Amino acid sequence: xxxxxxxxxxxxxxxxxxxxxxxxxxxxxxxxxxxxxxxxxxxxxxxxxxxxxxxxxxxxxxxxxxxxxxxxxxxxxxxxxxxxxxxxxxxxxxxxxxxxxxxxxxxxxxxxxxxxxxxxxxxxxxxxxxxxxxxxxxxxxxxxxxxxxxxxxxxxxxxxxxxxxxxxxxxxxxxxxxxxxxxxxxxxxxxxxxxxxxxxxxxxxxxxxxxxxxxxxxxxxxxxxxxxxxxxxxxxxxxxxxxxxxxxxxxxxxxxxxxxxxxxxxxxxxxxxxxxxxxxxxxxxxxxxxxxxxxxxxxxxxxxxxxxxxxxxxxxxxxxxxxxxxxxxxxxxxxxxxxxxxxxxxxxxxxxxxxxxxxxxxxxxxxxxxxxxxxxxxxxxxxxxxxxxxxxxxxxxxxxxxxxxxxxxxxxxxxxxxxxxxxxxxxxxxxxxxxxxxxxxxxxxxxxxxxxxxxxxxxxxxxxxxxxxxxxxxxxxxxxxxxxxxxxxxxxxxxxxxxxxxxxxxxxxxxxxxxxxxxxxxxxxxxxxxxxxxxxxxxxxxxxxxxxxxxxxxxxxxxxxxxxxxxxxxxxxxxxxxxxxxxxxxxxxxxxxxxxxxxxxxxxxxxxxxxxxxxxxxxxxxxxxxxxxxxxxxxxxxxxxxxxxxxxxxxxxxxxxxxxxxxxxxxx
Amino acid sequence: xxxxxxxxxxxxxxxxxxxxxxxxxxxxxxxxxxxxxxxxxxxxxxxxxxxxxxxxxxxxxxxxxxxxxxxxxxxxxxxxxxxxxxxxxxxxxxxxxxxxxxxxxxxxxxxxxxxxxxxxxxxxxxxxxxxxxxxxxxxxxxxxxxxxxxxxxxxxxxxxxxxxxxxxxxxxxxxxxxxxxxxxxxxxxxxxxxxxxxxxxxxxxxxxxxxxxxxxxxxxxxxxxxxxxxxxxxxxxxxxxxxxxxxxxxxxxxxxxxxxxxxxxxxxxxxxxxxxxxxxxxxxxxxxxxxxxxxxxxxxxxxxxxxxxxxxxxxx
Numbered sequence: 016x017x018x019x020x021x022x023x024x025x026x027x028x029x030x031x032x033x034x035x036x037x038x039x040x041x042x043x044x045x046x047x048x049x050x051x052x053x054x055x056x057x058x059x060x061x062x063x064x065x066x067x068x069x070x071x072x073x074x075x076x077x078x079x080x081x082x083x084x085x086x087x088x089x090x091x092x093x094x095x096x097x098x099x100x101x102x103x104x105x106x107x108x109x110x111x112x113x114x115x116x117x118x119x120x121x122x123x124x125x126x127x128x129x130x131x132x133x134x135x136x137x138x139x140x141x142x143x144x145x146x147x148x149x150x151x152x153x154x155x156x157x158x159x160x161x162x163x164x165x166x167x168x169x170x171x172x173x174x175x176x177x178x179x180x181x182x183x184x185x186x187x188x189x190x191x192x193x194x195x196x197x198x199x200x201x202x203x204x205x206x207x208x209x210x211x212x213x214x215x216x217x218x219x220x221x222x223x224x225x226x227x228x229x230x231x232x233x234x235x236x237x238x239x240x241x242x243x244x245x246x247x248x249x250x251x252x253x254x255x256x257x258x259x260x261x262x263x264x265x266x267x268x269x270x271x272x273x274x275x276x277x278x279x280x281x282x283x284x285x286x287x288x289x290x291x292x293x294x295x296x297x298x299x300x301x302x303x304x305x306x307x308x309x310x311x312x313x314x315x316x317x318x319x320x321x322x323x324x325x326x327x328x329x330x331x332x333x334x335x336x337x338x339x340x341x342x343x344x345x346x347x348x349x350x351x352x353x354x355x356x357x358x359x360x361x362x363x364x365x366x367x368x369x370x371x372x373x374x375x376x377x378x379x380x381x382x383x384x385x386x387x388x389x390x391x392x393x394x395x396x397x398x399x400x401x402x403x404x405x406x407x408x409x410x411x412x413x414x415x416x417x418x419x420x421x422x423x424x425x426x427x428x429x430x431x432x433x434x435x436x437x438x439x440x441x442x443x444x445x446x447x448x449x450x451x452x453x454x455x456x457x458x459x460x461x462x463x464x465x466x467x468x469x470x471x472x473x474x475x476x477x478x479x480x481x482x483x484x485x486x487x488x489x490x491x492x493x494x495x496x497x498x499x500x501x502x503x504x505x506x507x508x509x510x511x512x513x514x515x516x517x518x519x520x521x522x523x524x525x526x527x528x529x530x531x532x533x534x535x536x537x538x539x540x541x542x543x544x545x546x547x548x549x550x551x552x553x554x555x556x557x558x559x560x561x562x563x564x565x566x567x568x569x570x571x572x573x574x575x576x577x578x579x580x581x582x583x584x585x586x587x588x589x590x591x592x593x594x595x596x597x598x599x600x601x602x603x604x605x606x607x608x609x610x611x612x613x614x615x616x617x618x619x620x621x622x623x624x625x626x627x628x629x630x631x632x633x634x635x636x637x638x639x640x641x642x643x644x645x646x647x648x649x650x651x652x653x654x655x656x657x658x659x660x661x662x663x664x665x666x667x668x669x670x671x672x673x674x675x676x677x678x679x680x681x682x683x
Numbered sequence: 684x685x686x687x688x689x690x691x692x693x694x695x696x697x698x699x700x701x702x703x704x705x706x707x708x709x710x711x712x713x714x715x716x717x718x719x720x721x722x723x724x725x726x727x728x729x730x731x732x733x734x735x736x737x738x739x740x741x742x743x744x745x746x747x748x749x750x751x752x753x754x755x756x757x758x759x760x761x762x763x764x765x766x767x768x769x770x771x772x773x774x775x776x777x778x779x780x781x782x783x784x785x786x787x788x789x790x791x792x793x794x795x796x797x798x799x800x801x802x803x804x805x806x807x808x809x810x811x812x813x814x815x816x817x818x819x820x821x822x823x824x825x826x827x828x829x830x831x832x833x834x835x836x837x838x839x840x841x842x843x844x845x846x847x848x849x850x851x852x853x854x855x856x857x858x859x860x861x862x863x864x865x866x867x868x869x870x871x872x873x874x875x876x877x878x879x880x881x882x883x884x885x886x887x888x889x890x891x892x893x894x895x896x897x898x899x900x901x902x903x904x905x906x907x908x909x910x911x912x913x914x915x916x917x918x919x920x921x922x923x924x925x926x927x928x929x930x931x932x933x934x935x936x937x938x939x940x941x942x943x944x945x946x947x948x949x950x951x952x953x954x955x956x957x958x959x960x961x962x963x964x965x966x967x968x969x970x971x972x973x974x975x976x977x978x979x980x981x982x983x984x985x986x987x988x989x990x991x992x993x994x995x996x997x998x999x
Contacts, residue, residue: 394805396747407749414795417781417788426784433832433841436995445995451832452988455825462791463821466798470813475805476745538779547841550780557766557777558789562759569755569904573736582743582804583899596802596810604818608977 023073038138045131056119066108095151117495118261153202183253194240201233242274255323260378268371291345297338304331350530362424368502372409389598414462420506691772699765703918704728713962735907753800770922773844801897812896822980829987851930863990870983
């Protein structure tokens with residue numbers, strides 16, 4: 016206990032090392048599901064919970080450093096824990112605690128990777144994410160970053176027997192590495208000629224505005240690839256459905272946030288003074304990503320793919336807020352910069368809980384029905400009440416409805432956008448409130464997506480006869496889901512306390528603060544004066560009291576007689592489950608309204624068809640217009656270089672000789 | 684909390700609950716006059732609600748708890764929403780915990796619960812109605828938010844009472860930005876409350892229904908609550924319109940408590956005029972095809988954005 020209090024950094028390192036050990040312990044009895052699932056995963060969850068507590072208590076502690084003498088000679092790993100690291104460690108610990116408990120009940124005997132190996136990959140993934148958040152030099156950061164990418168790649172390809180899953184894994188690995196190269200180059204620019212790759216040296220390096228901008232754009236590209244910004248989002252809808260559900264939850268809920276951490280670290284901490292046009296770039300990309308993601312989410316028919324696209328949307332919203340914070344910071348509007356930055360951190364925290372909850376929920380559905388296709392689900396609220404009611408909390412949060420957590424961060428972001436008209440540049444302050452319009456559109460569409468997601472899976476009649484045999488989640492899975500749902504509810508009900516905690520982070524990292532010092536404990540009042548206020552708790556109590564009062568009043572004054580009968584069939588007596596609106600049907604208005612977004616393939620029946628069929632498939636235009644030409648270009652260049660490849664040893668020796676001579680000529 | 688605040692708050696809730704069906708009755712009566720029909724009694728909506736409460740509820744065999752909970756949630760949300768909108772006085776304690784954005788969120792919550800309940804039974808028309816309701820919703824909600832944003836930008840706050848006070852105490856003048864947003868708001872009001880031209884409140888032809896289709900499976904007390912909630916929603920939207928565009932006559936902070944009593948007839952007059960205008964609008968226009976509804980709402984959204992641009996360009 017003393018170690019926890021004296022040095023949170025040491026405590027965090029110990030916990031990360033423990034995760035590594037738990038992973039290794041999985042190799043002892045790799046095929047025993049009981050040992051791995053009932054012992055190791057709950058232990059990992061416990062580590063996560065302790066990590067969350069340590070990180071939370073150390074939020075306002077001063078930064079501390081450590082040096083680990085591991086790795087290459089003369090290249091020790093510098094580590095540092097400050098408020099920003101603590102916040103994201105809290106996110107990692109608290110979300111992974113729920114996911115690990117769920118995972119303990121989730122993994123069954125399958126055809127893919129054995130349980131013990133999976134346990135190693137899983138806990139290595141967790142530990143490497145922790146190290147990413149603690150790294151204080153480029154070397155340590157890149158090692159942790161790559162470990163994270165590789166361990167998650169192996170997790171994605173757990174079912175490596177399937178061709179499509181290998182393909183998804185490859186795409187993920189490819190884009191992860193394109194991004195990693197950009198990040199490496201960004202670090203290379205940021206050392207500013209000192210050839211010192213510690214973050215401290217980068218903080219003190221004096222970059223010209225041009226080089227600082229180059230570093231920022233490289234970092235935005237690199238971290239954007241990991242976060243899934245359009246047009247680097249293509250791996251997300253492939254990799255998330257391919258991975259086992261707890262891994263999808265971890266990737267979407269936590270790993271995407273390490274990219275947010277990275278971009279915040281680089282732009283506010285390492286580069287110091289951002290320029291306002293960086294912010295405009297981030298806002299534009301972010302808003303486009305948000306709308307693009309949610310429109311595609313609405314058109315999906317695979318439940319995990321739908322959630323993956325929704326993650327693209329949320330990442331877009333986070334980056335839009337980040338851009339807004341950059342703009343405010345650049346023009347020296349401290350209060351609004353703090354507001355936007357708090358909205359970003361809040362949304363990151365919210366998304367990690369609500370998206371993990373929903374991914375775990377789909378995992379439970381997948382296990383009990385074996386279906387990912389929305390067209391073969393339905394009515395599961397009757398067979399799986401636990402999963403259904405807990406998923407309802409996640410769906411309502413993700414739809415951004417009060418009094419749950421998704422609403423609070425969107426509220427903060429809208430406030431920031433709304434008061435952006437005080438920015439001194441006329442052009443910018445004309446444009447920024449337009450951003451509020453797009454955020455509002457994305458939020459409203461998210462509600463549509465969530466009604467589709469929830470309604471088609473859990474409500475209505477079962478679309479397949481086998482669904483009536485579906486069973487609810489087991490005890491461990493339920494505990495995990497309840498934990499994540501509690502996170503959503505808590506973050507929604509006490510926004511003032513959460514914002515208070517985030518303020519310390521924002522103060523330490525970006526040296527900005529909200530301009531409103533005092534408000535009652537139950538009231539969130541981020542702007543000076545009476546401009547705006549919100550209280551999740553009182554709001555919840557008011558609505559619940561009113562609902563309870565109505566129920567009570569109706570019971571008191573009127574009888575409670577109920578007759579049960581079959582549904583009204585409009586006189587057409589053969590109503591069946593296939594006449595319900597399908598996932599495709601729910602996508603129809605979206606395909607209709609946002610037609611230019613989609614590459615659509617429609618097969619319409621003619622009037623004379625004997626077996627009329629209607630088929631529609633939608634593709635991503637960015638994939639067709641950008642990636643396919645790029646892929647063929649790479650192929651052509653590679654073919655051109657293949658001429659060099661002769662297969663004769665003498666030719667290769669000649670190449671070496673010519674290279675050597677050429678180099679000597681340059682050097683001498 | 685001062686006594687006047689509690690009195691204002693309770694008065695708002697009670698007046699909304701009591702007057703919402705009357706407002707619907709009034710619109711129906713005006714419409715009947717304009718269409719040369721003999722008008723039903725203005726009290727008909729009350730009788731309808733009373734009758735429904737006394738009936739036996741018939742519930743589909745496969746209904747889940749969500750289906751039975753939804754009417755209460757929708758109704759409760761609409762009542763609380765009525766408590767947030769300053770229709771008579773601005774001294775409302777509830778507006779401190781929920782500003783205009785939270786109000787839009789609350790209305791969205793009600794809509795989502797109604798759509799989910801409609802999907803619960805799994806009939807063809809219920810799910811169709813849910814989908815269309817959400818389609819109208821996701822287009823109307825951003826437009827409504829933009830309307831509110833313009834008013835917020837003019838008065839530098841998102842708290843509805845502060846907006847109303849600011850606009851009510853201004854020198855009487857024409858805000859071009861508010862003129863654009865008023866048009867946008869009217870369109871949103873028509874769409875969100877299932878009025879012509881987006882939906883027809885009088886239709887019972889299943890294929891064209893939006894709002895009614897979501898209620899197809901409800902009966903007795905559940906239907907009564909849903910109907911009452913729909914009336915409250917219309918009342919609330921009218922009051923949002925009054926608060927943003929004709930805020931005069933509302934008892935503001937600093938006015939004498941008696942002013943609250945004077946604001947009741949003012950609200951009644953506003954509602955009477957608004958109801959008559961709605962009836963005229965519904966009489967002279969025809970219902971659009973469902974596919975045209977997105978265009979109608981996109982126009983509303985554009986009008987609101989235009990209002991925002993005008994405000995930012997001209998600073999008025």
